[in-house]
Amino acid sequence: MWKNVIYRKLRSQHLFENEAHQSRFKELLDCYADASFFTPGLCKCMYLSCWDDEHFAIMLDMLNQLKLKAHMTLSDMDENGKLMAEEMPTGDYEATVMQLSCDFLSGTPFDLTALPKDFDPNGRHIIEQALKAAAVIDSIPEE
Numbered sequence: 001m002w003k004n005v006i007y008r009k010l011r012s013q014h015l016f017e018n019e020a021h022q023s024r025f026k027e028l029l030d031c032y033a034d035a036s037f038f039t040p041g042l043c044k045c046m047y048l049s050c051w052d053d054e055h056f057a058i059m060l061d062m063l064n065q066l067k068l069k070a071h072m073t074l075s076d077m078d079e080n081g082k083l084m085a086e087e088m089p090t091g092d093y094e095a096t097v098m099q100l101s102c103d104f105l106s107g108t109p110f111d112l113t114a115l116p117k118d119f120d121p122n123g124r125h126i127i128e129q130a131l132k133a134a135a136v137i138d139s140i141p142e143e
Contacts, residue, residue, distance in 0.1 A: 003033035005140050006043060015133045017051060024050035028059065037066050040137050044104040047137075048097065048130040055097075093123040100127060104134060 007029060016022035028046045032038055049059035096115070103110045112131060115124060 002140065002142055003029045006137055009136050009140060010047070010133055013132070013136055015047075015129055015136065017129070020053075021050050024053075024056045028056075028063065032063050032067070035063075035067060039105075040142065041104045041107060043137050044130065044134045045101045047133045048101060048104070048126070051126055093120050096123065096127065100130060 007026060010016065010025070011022065016025065025047055028050065029043070032046070033043075046059060046063075049055040096119075100110050102108075110127075110131065112127065115127070
């Protein structure tokens with residue numbers, strides 16, 4: 001099954017920061033990988049959101065809304081993310097993560113070199129790891 005291959009590949013590449021990151025991602029994958037709205041782009045967003053409890057809770061809420069409301073789509077999720085990112089200060093970590101999520105959903109490449117040199121080192125690490133995970137996810141053919 002595709003979701004199991006992804007999970008194993010991410011683990012084998014040591015792309016989970018810790019046990020909590022890994023278990024949050026596995027939980028989302030198990031719950032939503034069979035949903036009609038699940039895409040590789042959404043899978044990348046799920047990986048990114050699982051770094052901490054706060055972002056995990058936001059993603060879980062959005063996924064529950066998608067599952068419960070037939071009229072909400074990933075496009076709506078992308079649009080909401082873009083609006084939220086626009087309200088945040090330019091170069092802000094949260095705005096950058098939101099932009100990366102939107103890029104994952106839309107399939108737009110993210111330019112890591114555009115990050116300011118003084119960008120938060122922890123934030124840079126998370127973004128770099130998310131981009132590595134995205135490459136792994138993209139390398140696995142969908143079933």
